[in-house]
Amino acid sequence: MSPVPEGSPLPTSTHAIRAEGLLKRYGDKTALDGFDLAVPQGMVYGLLGPNGAGKTTAVRIMATLLRLDGGRAEVAGHDVATEPRKVRRRIGFTGQAPAVDEILTGRQNLRMFGRLFHLSQALAYSRADELLRQFDLTDAADKGVKEYSGGMRRRLDLAASMILAPKVLFLDEPTTGLDPRGRNEVWSAVRSLVAGGTTVLLTTQYLDEADQLAERVAVIDHGKVIADDSPVALKQRIGGDQIEVVLQESVDLPVALPVVAKVAAAAPEVDDENRRITAPVEHRVAALTEVARTLQDEGIGVEDIGLRRPTLDEVFLRLTGHRTGEEVSA
Ligand SMILES: Nc1ncnc2c1ncn2[C@@H]1O[C@H](COP(=O)(O)OP(=O)(O)OP(=O)(O)O)[C@@H](O)[C@H]1O
Numbered sequence: 001m002s003p004v005p006e007g008s009p010l011p012t013s014t015h016a017i018r019a020e021g022l023l024k025r026y027g028d029k030t031a032l033d034g035f036d037l038a039v040p041q042g043m044v045y046g047l048l049g050p051n052g053a054g055k056t057t058a059v060r061i062m063a064t065l066l067r068l069d070g071g072r073a074e075v076a077g078h079d080v081a082t083e084p085r086k087v088r089r090r091i092g093f094t095g096q097a098p099a100v101d102e103i104l105t106g107r108q109n110l111r112m113f114g115r116l117f118h119l120s121q122a123l124a125y126s127r128a129d130e131l132l133r134q135f136d137l138t139d140a141a142d143k144g145v146k147e148y149s150g151g152m153r154r155r156l157d158l159a160a161s162m163i164l165a166p167k168v169l170f171l172d173e174p175t176t177g178l179d180p181r182g183r184n185e186v187w188s189a190v191r192s193l194v195a196g197g198t199t200v201l202l203t204t205q206y207l208d209e210a211d212q213l214a215e216r217v218a219v220i221d222h223g224k225v226i227a228d229d230s231p232v233a234l235k236q237r238i239g240g241d242q243i244e245v246v247l248q249e250s251v252d253l254p255v256a257l258p259v260v261a262k263v264a265a266a267a268p269e270v271d272d273e274n275r276r277i278t279a280p281v282e283h284r285v286a287a288l289t290e291v292a293r294t295l296q297d298e299g300i301g302v303e304d305i306g307l308r309r310p311t312l313d314e315v316f317l318r319l320t321g322h323r324t325g326e327e328v329s330a
């Protein structure tokens, strides 16, 4: 049963991905429950949600790897249910588990993928060299993949899914398990893909990753998109900037509190243990200057003072009532 009336065409548009009312059940477990998404061309779009929210299910349906039970999806201009082969020719997919072969070198892996995609030998070889350059793997090209770092492996995975220069690339948690350096390497590889015109749909549990990479973010919970906006706008939903003051001595907290309260848009929060006072402010720079000067005039030792925007984690908590790391129960 489809919630979209038969025969009503999906709007033809510049969207790289459109999904309407996707339904997916595993037995009596509903994994997708009316999932909607519209991804404009040429950007990184983040799909953000906790374990079990339905991210992989959604991405696998849109990449034609899984059949849907209801709704419709169009990717790179073609319907995933009725034209899966056309969709497949236009997309790349990097899953949660790596696809490259440990025994082979990076270059051998990419040549092999080229041949698997029916490129001629000459084309497979030149495409491999091109991708090694693009993903900054030329120096490691002839080393066995077993010698690669985590970040290098993921970049090779990305390169392998780019063999046919897809219009749309699906990345399912591309940086899970990587150290910060590996994450940065993958992030810059993703940025260069988008600069080259690819649309990227990226799933992540990391709020800072969505913040770093994605122009827009859909927040998914219990198989449904519950918010869809730019990272900045999502953060604005829970109020503006926060001023944060950390004192050297906790005995000064009662003196500093009214100083912060005077510039705050709402009652400050006090964290005794960490000697920290936090409050939302409207005029961020004026507030910061005023608090810093007053505390100095009063001779109160300040360990740290600054302004910060709310994190996406706080946004998620506000939207869903639970934290991103908590398993969703049915
Ligand atoms: N093959 C399957 N059989 C039964 N249930 C499944 C299957 N695959 C996923 N599910 C269930 O469907 C729901 C959505 O799973 P999915 O893998 O899409 O979530 P996810 O957001 O990708 O989670 P994670 O962050 O852990 O990768 C979960 O409750 C999961 O247990």
Ligand SMILES: [Mg+2]
Pocket (backbone or CB within 6 Å): 055, 056, 057, 096, 172
């Ligand atoms: Mg998943």
